[in-house]
Amino acid sequence: MEHDQKSNATPLLESKRASKLQTLGNIIVTVVGTGVLGLPFAFRIAGWVAGSLGIAIVGISTYYCMLLLVMCRDKLASEEPLVEARSYGDLGYRCYGTLGRFLTELVILVAQCAGSVAYLVFIGQNLHSVFQSNGFSLASYIFMLTPIEIGMSWIGSLSALAPFSIFADVCNVLAMGIVVKEDVLLALKDGFSITERTAITSNIGGLPFAAGMAVFCFEGFGMTLALENSMQDKTKFPKLLAQTFSGITLVYIIFGLCGYMAFGEETRDIVTLNLHRNWSSLTVQVGLCLGLMFTFPIMMHPINEIVEGKLKMIHRNNNNDSTELGKITIYISRSIVVVVLVVVASFVPEFAVFASFVGSTLCAMLSFVLPATFHLKLFGSSLCIWQKILDSIVLITGILFAVYGTYNTIVGV
Structure with a gap:
């Protein structure tokens, strides 16, 4: 019985612990992704006041729910x-048995796959825009990424991925900086009054769509336990996470405001599409593509953790303890996962609708509903009344948001 309760998650190929700086880089690169470029569009839909408040609320809620996971x-x-409870799925098992593990891992698997697909779609769209004169289709650029991502998916540990994470962070910061500079210059050149921009939209139905984009921006929730577990001094993780989330939330608000103030009602679903085709816009697109290419293996980790956990169970059942065979199996399984995601990405239509749908459903379930449920289940009567109320609010709001946000995304804003 005790054997069944042990973690089915496959640890990373290396057990080297990450430093505070390495963990910081991994947190940033895990949280910050393609969704940030949709924030100005979300501000256009919701209004700049509602958008700013929404980002702040989502950021605080996501941080709180991450702490709930660690506490559980x-x-x-x-x-x-x-x-040992190594993964999100382990918590699901310890709370609700085999069904809990299955449902938890299913949500993580689909959510991380959807996020990874969004990365591939975004990279493909930008490469297609930059090199449009070559005549290659969007799907062709996505398929070109396959060998690169397969090779990077073979990297064993989060600490080994840290240099790539830091490089990706630099690319993201530079690209966002150039976008903000272009936004400010354009706004100053054309001149505008803040009263010309919508503060809070009168289209209430558009708020869940914008909120879905905001939730999608704080992606990578499935990596919480892996990030905390990879850190050398785990006691510093909550403080480091709080500092990182404060900075990311502030940057998100500034970025969304600048983009919306610059382009107003002309703001596109991916703000880089609003930029004039010159060296700076091309630099932004190439920089973001490089950043996301190096972020992709980290997004893949929860997927690989679940898949490889199942493969390990099969090997144990077959009494196969060959380490070399296990590694070969891991390399093959990671390659297959990348290929499957690439094929799916080649069929995905509009980025903004896809991102909002993922944020409204999968990310909301993963980031809010499950952590609050686990916390209430494990701590139960030991919680004070305000903690029970807070967890219940997060749980109910997450469910309602997922249901209404899904409906709103499907019928359109």
Whole structure:
């Protein structure tokens, strides 16, 4: 029985712990992704006041729910030190048994796959825009990424990926900086009054769409336990996470405001499409593509963790303890996952609608509903009344948001 309760998650190929700086880089590159370029569009839909408040609320809520996961894992570790809860799926199992693990891992798997697909679509669209004179189709550029991403998916640990994460962070910061500079210059050149921009939209139905984009921006929730577990000094993780989220939330608000103020009602779903075709816009697109290419393996980690956990169970059942065969199997499985995601990405239509749909459904379930459910289940009567109320609000709001946000995205804004 004890054997069944052990983690089915496959640890990364290397066990080297990450430093504070490495963890910082991994947190940023995990959270910041393609969704940030849709923020100005979300501000256009919701209004700049509603958009700013929405980003702040989503950022605080996501941080709170990440801490709930860590607290749940710590509680289980203190109760049963010999039974390790390494992953999100392990928490699902410890709370609700086999069904809990299945549902939790299913949500993580689909959510991370959707996020990874969004990365591939975004990279493909930008490469297609930059090199449009070559005559290649959008799908062709996406398929060109396959060998690169397969090779990077073979990198074993988060600490080994840290240099790529830091490089990706630099690319993202430079690209966002250039976009903000272009926004400010354009706004100053054309001149505008803040009263000309919508503060809070009268189209209430558009708020869930914009909120879905905001939730999608704080992606990578499935990496929470892996990031905390990879850190050398885990006691510093909550403070580091709070500092990082504060900075990211502030940058998101500034970026969304600048983009919307510059382009107003002409703001596109991907703000780089509003930029004139010159060296700076091309630099932005290439920089973001490089950043996301290096971020992709980190997005893949929760997917690989689940898939490889199942492969390990099969090997154990077959009494196969060959380490070399296990590594070969891991390399093959990661390659297959990349190929499948590339094929799916080649059929995805509009980026903004896809991102909002993923944020409204999968990300909302993963980021809010499951953590609040686990916390209420594991801590139960030991929680004070305000904690129970807060968790219940997060849980109910997450469910309602997922339902209405999905409907609103499907019928259109």
